[in-house]
Amino acid sequence: xDQVTQSPEALRLQEGESxxxxxxxxxxxxxxLFWYRQDPGKGPEFLFTLYSAGEEKEKERLKATLTKKESFxxxxxxxxxxxxxxxxxxxxWGNTPLVFGKGTRxxxxx
Amino acid sequence: xxxxSQTPKYLVTQMGNDKSIKCEQNLGHDTMYWYKQDSKKFLKxxxxxxxxxxxxNETVPNRFSPKSPDKAHLNLHINSLELGxxxxxxxxxSGLGETQYFGPxxxxxxx
Numbered sequence: 627x628d629q630v631t632q633s634p635e636a637l638r639l640q641e642g643e644s645x646x647x648x649x650x651x652x653x654x655x656x657x658x659l660f661w662y663r664q665d666p667g668k669g670p671e672f673l674f675t676l677y678s679a680g681e682e683k684e685k686e687r688l689k690a691t692l693t694k695k696e697s698f699x700x701x702x703x704x705x706x707x708x709x710x711x712x713x714x715x716x717x718x719w720g721n722t723p724l725v726f727g728k729g730t731r732x733x734x735x736x
Numbered sequence: 737x738x739x740x741s742q743t744p745k746y747l748v749t750q751m752g753n754d755k756s757i758k759c760e761q762n763l764g765h766d767t768m769y770w771y772k773q774d775s776k777k778f779l780k781x782x783x784x785x786x787x788x789x790x791x792x793n794e795t796v797p798n799r800f801s802p803k804s805p806d807k808a809h810l811n812l813h814i815n816s817l818e819l820g821x822x823x824x825x826x827x828x829x830s831g832l833g834e835t836q837y838f839g840p841x842x843x844x845x846x847x
Contacts, residue, residue, distance in 0.1 A: 660835065669740075669826050669838035670779070711777065721791050723769070723781035724836060 628653045632727035639734050647699040647730045649714030659697050661690050662713040704734045739763050740839035742827050748845045757812045757842045759827030768810035769828040817846045
């Protein structure tokens with residue numbers, strides 16, 4: 627069974643304090659690993675897709691990396707507006723659904 | 737211009753009632769999905785339709801029935817609502833095998 631585990635559950639950072647969020651996964655043939663951001667009361671907002679080990683993608687202060695067992699979302703010099711829940715999901719090959727982790731709730735304090 | 741929209745945004749109803757949630761996407765995608773996010777914020781797939789055909793049907797009570805009148809719309813009808821159905825329901829869409837884009841969610845509260 628495909629599984630995703632995210633850690634930590636919650637993370638509190640000072641503005642400017644860089645850190646990383648972890649997403650460990652097991653999947654029967656990875657088609658893609660996805661990162662989403664979810665603000666309170668809103669739907670998940672797409673950030674990145676990673677397809678193969680060694681791949682990296684960046685967007686503003688966020689950088690996502692992928693190995694064969696896990697993905698990291700690195701946040702460099704975060705700002706209060708980066709506060710949100712970050713969701714990781716994997717998709718196996720074929721007509722398979724996204725399998726989500728429980729998310730990491732990030733709070734960035736000014 | 738909203739890409740994936742859902743109505744209503746909030747739904748408060750009594751146990752035993754029947755209710756529907758509507759979803760529309762203007763992205764030209766072939767595949768649409770319904771997800772349920774429970775009180776612990778865990779997001780889980782319920783159904784997936786591709787070009788109006790059901791392709792994924794996870795273990796969901798048969799009180800839940802999706803309907804896709806065309807590939808831009810996917811509605812969710814729920815019969816005989818129970819307390820445990822209280823959750824946020826998200827619609828999403830994608831090109832086949834591509835990134836999924838989510839709607840704003842429908843918050844259902846069953847009293």
